[in-house]
Amino acid sequence: MNTFKQSAIEILKKAKTPLHYNDITKQALESGILETEGANPERTMNAVITVDINTKGDGSDFIRIDRGVFALNTDKKEIKQTPKIIEAEKEEEEKIVIEGGYIGKGGEHLVCSELLFRGFNASIMSVDVGVDISAIKDNKFFGIQVKTARKNSFDTYSFHIRKKSFDRFNQGNIFYILVLRDGINNSFLILPSNEVEKKIKEKAIFTVNNNSGYALNVKFRDQKIYLGNTDHEMGYFLDNWSLIK
Template sequence: MKKQEVIDNLKKLAFQHKNKKYLTGKEVKRIPKLSYYIFVHFRTLGNALRAAGLPSSKLAAAMNISDEDLLSYLKNLQSKLGYSPKVWDIQRDEELYKKYSDEKIIWSLYKSRFGGLIKAKEFAGMKENKRGAYKTRTAGENFEEGEEVLPKNRYWGAAAELHVLAELLYHEFQAANIPVDVGLDILAVKNNKTFYFQVKHKDLSDSRAIKLTKSSFEKTGSGNVYYIFVLLSDNKRDFLIIPYHIVNQWIKQGFAKEEESSYLIHIDKKNGKFKLKEVELDNYLDNWKDIR
């Protein structure tokens, strides 16, 4: 699909949904592969809507800010605060962002554009002062100024997504990360069908459950959505590939514990088999061919 075809399809959708203020990902999904080619040609839905001369949501509009302005904003925010800004400083800013964007800058942009806030600061050439100093290395090792102490599982979420992307490519999907956090992490196209994936990692040495946010689950759920649980141990990676309707069935049957704002899925490995309570999960293990 060429760039102009993407624009034409967006205009067609806008006409079909003229009672709505703006298009969202839900409407875009109705045209096969449109989400993928929006990402290819425009990176974000906000950019694509802007190119088509169509209005966008506040979130989509916030995505239009350039990388250069994001970095300049960080540097100016540091000058204003007197120390290196953290996530909560960006969230609390009510004035400075207006110099760079019509909409409030969201900190997750730094994750999708630069790989995180710390990396963005490095790109901007920023140095930490004492109040904002951060260090690195695991506990017990020597530190170097300007780096940060992080537990290894801090990296595992991003690593899990990269694992899934690689596997999808190996299985001949055209796959890419979804840059805005809307409850889904990856979209992929194969045989003219578009699929969406939420990736969750599970450290098998940790007894905590996999958490699915209720609002995200209900908003993004459909027949072409899959949940991929990357089960991590020190020397092995396993993938449980679960269709949305199966996860929904687990919730209705009480296999997933319901909390006020989330569902908890406790996956254990017993006698070499993965289980959710009494439900055996090995049928979903590495079943990439069942994504269709």
């Protein structure tokens, strides 16, 4: 079961009423239970629910109420997992992984090039050891974790950090760079690990998925950038590469 399906079930359980897939997606992103780097999470949510209904019929977790509107199937029947069902679910999961992989890897290469332009000896890690990029400047090492998101239809950028990874690498020379992609334009929110820790304590960043991860929602409002809500203005960290020193 992929995170889109899990998120939809959880949101519909809480709502106790049918919802459009746009609303399901928005609530899942804002609550931090949906982890995705895809370009269009609303479209993916609709596809995942639709495939579940089309392949499983009465055995689906969902029913279609109207065009784009879904509810939980309270009369769900037990069905056998046929090869057709397994293949359809696998295909949707692969689409999600591939789309997120392109965006995530693109963000890493983008940040790496920005560091190189600024005189860092930077390279993308071949093996996932908790940081995406290693960078050296003036004989000092920096570990860079890159997270990339496109602006969604709610004018928000949604990110996730694994709690285990953050706890392990919460040191002074670790930075989190959030790549904010709006069309062909990119901005960078550059956060030292101690600033991330501070924002967790201030509840601007909140725990999700049974305390196994952190959700970060970034938004621009009235030409200012905020993390979480408008109590946490983050303009100082926007495109401020001089913080990495």
